[in-house]
Amino acid sequence: MTIDIIAAAIRIATPLLFAALGGLLSERSGVFAVGLEGMMLAGAFAAIIGASATGSALGGIALAIVGGAIIATAVAVIAVRYRADNMVTGLAANILALGLTSYLLRVIAGGGAPASIHLDPLASWPIPYLSDIPTIGPLLFDQPPLTYLAVIGCVLMSLFLRRTQAGLTLTATGENPEAVFASGSSPMRVRMIAIITGGAIAGLGGAVLSLQQVGTFTDGMTGGRGYLALASLIVGRWTPWGAAIACLAFGAAEALELRMQTFGVPVSSYIVQMVPYLIALAVLAGIGRSSRMPASIGQPLPR
């Protein structure tokens, strides 16, 4: 039973982690990542379209990256270039993505009904030898490809932020864009690139949902996971590993909730679903001056 819950937690956490890593880039650069939900949804849709059109999962993954990046480009241009409010822009992007994917799904079918595309979910890739370890082998080392990619992404993100000039510039942009300008870089460019790259990564999270886990796309299938990713980013204190742990914790909470329903525990599932957001609110409320929240987040660039 515990094994089941861990397996389910990893499964649930994977799309969240991609989205959280994408959101991390955006928020570290100083722009609230409210549009994650829309970027994930666009990625989920594009992944199915790409995979069915090219007949290859790689085609789906590539198009998921593009799909997430397109929504992110809209956010980047409006929120950074034209200095619009981050929250409004992000929410608008989410609504845009929901409408656009639902519409396109019907356009593809030609009639009024949504297209029904069904593919096989991605098969797992057992890692030789490691997957033979009793208990933890099948649990950790017999995963579908995008799950491994999420872990690799977390490692790379961590190295990028701590070890590279570009990562330092990114963090500095979220703290004090004027200092970045004075040091010879363009904070506007940094923010645009960060948001668009972040959107591409969040698009991969959408691909995990549609391509890797169920093999089809349905309207609004992200179902609030973008917001959950945002919450784990905050709970994880804007660090890749912190976000990963938060995603796993939220995944475990959700897995537990499913089991509780199965076993007829008399707690409403809605209450359990609230838990991640309550944790995020508590963390936000506890953020004082000593927080790691990027200092200039949400503030438009000075002209």
Place this chain on the structure above:
Amino acid sequence: MTSLLEMRGIVRCFGPLRANDGIDLTVEAGHILGLLGENGSGKSTLMKVLFGMLPPDAGTIAFRGRPLAGHHPREAMEAGIAMIHQHFMLVEAMTVTENVMLGWPDAGRILKRGEVAERVRETSRRFGLDLDPHVPIAGLSLGRRQRVEILKAILRKADLLILDEPTSNLAPPEVADLLSILRRLKSEGKGIVFISHKLPEVLEVCDDVVVLRAGRVTGRAPVAGASRAQLAEMMVGRDITAPHALTPREPGPSRVVARELSAAGLSPLSFEIRGGEILGVAGVDGNGQLELVDAIAGLNRARGGTLVLDGNDITHASVAARVAAGMAYMPADRGHRALVRDMTVAENLMLRDSRREPYARGWLLDAAGRTRSARRLMADYDIRAAGPGAITARLSGGNQQKVVIARELDRSPAVLVAHQAAWGLDPGATRFVLDRVIGLRDAGAAVLYVSSELEEVLAISDRIAVMSGGAFVAIVRRADADLRQIGLWMAGRAA
């Protein structure tokens, strides 16, 4: 031999305003050039043009004989120009080393943290900067932060350093340290542009001085032969260095009495201010001044002790009750706390009194009364704006402060609490503000004048309190003030 920097005929306009109107400027290696001028005289614009933050409309720049045109800050830095802004361009959440690495090609695309930290340590030792590479900026004093900027410039092998109002946030001992660091840089052959409107420092450290007024050069001279009065006259077109007329007068009875007054960020304080007296508070910013003025104004709740105004205990009185008792307050942050920037001049003038005549009639605001009153105050206090309907944010800093003064002083208050009242103002506007404060004193009010500009405090105070670490270290009469001793007190060293 070519000069380090030659700027010729620089013109830069903002709409109809010619902020730089044909300026020539030459800087030699191993020289410190003072660039003097009032706010709005074009100093900052000229330096932004040089550093590539603003393109000029006309004119040429040659650095080490090579033309510099259409450049951005990055090219200026690569050429060997470093700019140390008045507001430091540092990331507070990052360490000294991280700030040095930011945007620095030598730090590598993959950061060489250890190597850079070692160079920070070594350079800091060589120039006497006393900086720990691993401390976050947030934990450093303003003087130290400035040294981080200087360190960045040195490590980037800058040959020309531009310092914009470098002493405005420093305590006197820190200023002395800065000047000696600048002399050391000069002896290593660096060229330095020292932008300031403070004459004594310019005279002390600079070799030559160029004076700007209204976008043009109005004077250039070697410091050796220049007098303070001459330079001031070049700056503002009239002599404003005459000392303030603080006519000695016998102060009246005590109007403000604080006994063991304590509040967040304040140690228990006891002091009195008598009618017709100015109590100046000197100290480095951030030593409890804000907490003190807020405590008196009623914004920082008292935790203990008493505060009495004209015999009434106002220790726990609301802000409105204090205002009714005759308190006036000029906060330091005028853009946010004294004014609503996006409202009109007339609206800002009525803020405190909007329920009373002439601003209101019964429940309704009286627009005509407001305009009439605003016109009168604008004339009385020389507020230069397009009209009562002008948006306050569009006014210059000096005129914004005049709006605050008009509002606070026209009510003939019993007590004025003024915090950094002349901050960021040019000498002409400073003069106006200080004269008005002195006028209020002469009319019998008690004044608490808090400023980190020691010279200003000395100029207008009857008594001077020195603040450090949330407490008064000492209170001395102006006649007994010893500048060096006050400097030491400000730096937090006990007598």
